Amino acid sequence: MPSDDRDESHDEKLDRNWDDLLQELRVTQTGIQLLSGFMLTLPFTQVFPSLDHGQKALYLGLVLLAGVSLGVNLTPIMLHRRLFGDHVKERVVAVGQVLSQVVIVAIGLLLTGTVTLIFSVVESWTAGFVAGACIAVVLVALLGVVPRLLEPS
Numbered sequence: 001m002p003s004d005d006r007d008e009s010h011d012e013k014l015d016r017n018w019d020d021l022l023q024e025l026r027v028t029q030t031g032i033q034l035l036s037g038f039m040l041t042l043p044f045t046q047v048f049p050s051l052d053h054g055q056k057a058l059y060l061g062l063v064l065l066a067g068v069s070l071g072v073n074l075t076p077i078m079l080h081r082r083l084f085g086d087h088v089k090e091r092v093v094a095v096g097q098v099l100s101q102v103v104i105v106a107i108g109l110l111l112t113g114t115v116t117l118i119f120s121v122v123e124s125w126t127a128g129f130v131a132g133a134c135i136a137v138v139l140v141a142l143l144g145v146v147p148r149l150l151e152p153s
């Protein structure tokens with residue numbers, strides 16, 4: 001881990017990084033739960049039987065993606081629970097950092113797919129693809145470009 005100007009031991013820094021990571025995972029978990037909850041209610045609506053084959057396939061893919069996202073989001077917590085006391089916090093924090101980024105990408109894909117599905121049902125496939133592409137561009141800018149612009153030189 002790169003050094004900074006904080007007056008803390010290596011272990012204190014790992015604890016702080018782990019606490020920060022847990023806070024971020026809580027935020028992503030809420031997003032996944034909200035999107036998943038929406039997705040899980042769709043088959044019980046009157047509109048669902050009228051979805052075409054592509055919309056149903058997109059829906060099922062999004063349900064799978066939501067499940068995988070939740071699983072990846074929970075993995076750092078399980079790693080911590082299983083390896084607690086084994087003095088491998090540095091590895092747990094490093095793996096958790098990578099998994100948190102995977103979760104953010106998965107949520108972006110889930111959100112993009114959900115927007116595409118909703119617009120395709122309400123309006124048309126063309127509107128779905130346009131809306132999905134627009135939200136994808138916005139998310140890439142916010143989640144990919146902005147952090148890169150703020151990185152130290």
